[in-house]
Amino acid sequence: MKRIEILNFKSPNRAPLIVEGFLFGEESKGPSVAIVGAMSGDHINQLYVASRLVDYLTHKEEEGKISGKILVIPAVNTYALNMGQPFWPLDKTDINMMFPGYAQGETTQRIAAKLFESLQGYDFGIILEGRRDQGMCLPYVKLIKSGYEDLEAAKDMGMRFIHYREYSPIETVMLQYNWQLWGSKALSLVFGKNGSIDHRSSGEVHSALVRFMAKHTILDVSSFEGFSSNVIGPEHITLLKASHAGIFDSLVACGDTIEKGDTLGRITDALSGKKLEKIIAPLGGIVTCQYSHPLIFQNSIAFRIASLN
Amino acid sequence: MSVIEEVFSIDLPVGEQFRIQRCRYTPASGETTKRISIVSGIHGDELEGQYVCFLLGEWLRANPEKIKATIDIYPAINSLGIDSITRSVPFYEVDLNRIFPGSKNDFLPAQIADGVVSAMKGSEIAIDIHSSNIFLREIPQVRIAKSQAQTLVPLANKLNIDFVWVHDAVTVLESTFAHAMNTLGTKTLVVEMGVGMRLSKAYGHQLLDGLLNLMACEGFLDIKPLDVRMPIQSHVGEVAYLNASGPGLFVPSIEHCQMIEKGSVVGQIVDPLSGQVLDEVIAPIGGILFTLRAYPIVYEGSLVGRIFGENE
Numbered sequence A: 001m002k003r004i005e006i007l008n009f010k011s012p013n014r015a016p017l018i019v020e021g022f023l024f025g026e027e028s029k030g031p032s033v034a035i036v037g038a039m040s041g042d043h044i045n046q047l048y049v050a051s052r053l054v055d056y057l058t059h060k061e062e063e064g065k066i067s068g069k070i071l072v073i074p075a076v077n078t079y080a081l082n083m084g085q086p087f088w089p090l091d092k093t094d095i096n097m098m099f100p101g102y103a104q105g106e107t108t109q110r111i112a113a114k115l116f117e118s119l120q121g122y123d124f125g126i127i128l129e130g131r132r133d134q135g136m137c138l139p140y141v142k143l144i145k146s147g148y149e150d151l152e153a154a155k156d157m158g159m160r161f162i163h164y165r166e167y168s169p170i171e172t173v174m175l176q177y178n179w180q181l182w183g184s185k186a187l188s189l190v191f192g193k194n195g196s197i198d199h200r201s202s203g204e205v206h207s208a209l210v211r212f213m214a215k216h217t218i219l220d221v222s223s224f225e226g227f228s229s230n231v232i233g234p235e236h237i238t239l240l241k242a243s244h245a246g247i248f249d250s251l252v253a254c255g256d257t258i259e260k261g262d263t264l265g266r267i268t269d270a271l272s273g274k275k276l277e278k279i280i281a282p283l284g285g286i287v288t289c290q291y292s293h294p295l296i297f298q299n300s301i302a303f304r305i306a307s308l309n
Numbered sequence B: 001m002s003v004i005e006e007v008f009s010i011d012l013p014v015g016e017q018f019r020i021q022r023c024r025y026t027p028a029s030g031e032t033t034k035r036i037s038i039v040s041g042i043h044g045d046e047l048e049g050q051y052v053c054f055l056l057g058e059w060l061r062a063n064p065e066k067i068k069a070t071i072d073i074y075p076a077i078n079s080l081g082i083d084s085i086t087r088s089v090p091f092y093e094v095d096l097n098r099i100f101p102g103s104k105n106d107f108l109p110a111q112i113a114d115g116v117v118s119a120m121k122g123s124e125i126a127i128d129i130h131s132s133n134i135f136l137r138e139i140p141q142v143r144i145a146k147s148q149a150q151t152l153v154p155l156a157n158k159l160n161i162d163f164v165w166v167h168d169a170v171t172v173l174e175s176t177f178a179h180a181m182n183t184l185g186t187k188t189l190v191v192e193m194g195v196g197m198r199l200s201k202a203y204g205h206q207l208l209d210g211l212l213n214l215m216a217c218e219g220f221l222d223i224k225p226l227d228v229r230m231p232i233q234s235h236v237g238e239v240a241y242l243n244a245s246g247p248g249l250f251v252p253s254i255e256h257c258q259m260i261e262k263g264s265v266v267g268q269i270v271d272p273l274s275g276q277v278l279d280e281v282i283a284p285i286g287g288i289l290f291t292l293r294a295y296p297i298v299y300e301g302s303l304v305g306r307i308f309g310e311n312e
């Protein structure tokens, strides 16, 4: 394992921002993959999975099991992580909204440019992503249709769901889109709840990463088969919204199979304690995602249900 | 006639509503389908537009007989943000101006965006007033995507601003309020002026004159057009960006909005710890310094100024 400095960026007063990468194996031996962890300061779960992977790969390398090239960058925005903030602490910009970066531009554009440069030339690119809302979800593969995406590679993760969809305008400045355009087969694994560690989904993502690397002969280990992935689009997702604001209790877990008529959650008035609402499943399916903050806003999405009808 | 209306309201978790209000001014004869929307506060840390809204409201209250069509004033879109020095939508930390047109079926910021679009849809013209951010001070200017230049530049020229900046289309800007409204057929201008968290009174009065002139020319007000300044047009020259070469404290050497010569010193980057001057920021071209950094802490890459220089 080689510990490399991806970037070293000076600050006016605090210690420099140092982004480190952990490099295993060598290119000449087989396919290559780069894995990017926490780009935001609240992506703790992503940091956890990435650092755990570094430790795992360190042992596998000692056992001579690395048959390709692997780069893991556990954390990009360490400044934000150390302050309990999601974004770049000075101007609150999101590094994952700055790609492909610009070496002559603003600070976070320069950081993105340096990072992006270090990610070039890999066969596969994996982004460990947190959510962009107050939700938590069943781990899934997010794959956008840039025209350069590789659905078959996504299936090799063996995750239960692949959310395969058109991209929105803001995604054109995010890493997945740009990484795909620049020739790596890039995808995102979205999981967990921002600001916390969920051991179950972290374990699932770790297994998926190992399985993927084993299937692509980057890692010489045996791994269990995962799911035969369900490729779903927005048309397979039903959104259940909260009609009221208040205190939110969920009665189900992500991944639960539910039937039409099941009570999934309830909302009570935050001041009077009055029961305002039960959220009832209008159809059967699997809970893929749910609101995860105890206070909910009116019309917030409380649950997302995947179903095939 | 004026009436204050709530155009969007949604319950917050604990005993409060998030609301967007507007003040609607109509001719004595009643509402007209022809209407214009004046908008500010999509970013909660930008307050210059609040002052312009006040000035315009004050003028309209004093001159009700001059109103020929419906004039809507929305001073505070991100109302939670404005009352708490928060640029983005609090709780979600999402830039409201990156999720338009929004959706009723998505999280709170997207619902706010959808509420804004629903309220203003059908307006003939919308003026979206921004004040840069807390880092940079800007001269009054309108920014227009190239694809919209033909329709919007003539309108912008009526606004009594100093600079019209036509820029290349960028996909990410398709999620802005202006893009969403222009797509729906409302001619929407984005004004940037002043600096975040502060008021620049003179700019407020300058834009008030521009709004009155535009509304006179476009049939909203029964007054004579004003004598307004003709803005510099970006296509006659080039914009040079001045980025900090390294971290430190940026100390400007000249005032904002000055004409400067190529090679002159715009400011210094200094180190308070060692007492050393780390770098001088030099003007790469001559022209007008239309952007100048207001917040002194810089990192490598931080924008410290922009110069517009006319081609020879």
Ligand SMILES: [Zn+2]
Residues within 6 Å of the ligand: B042, B043, B046, B130, B131, B132
């Ligand atoms: Zn703004």
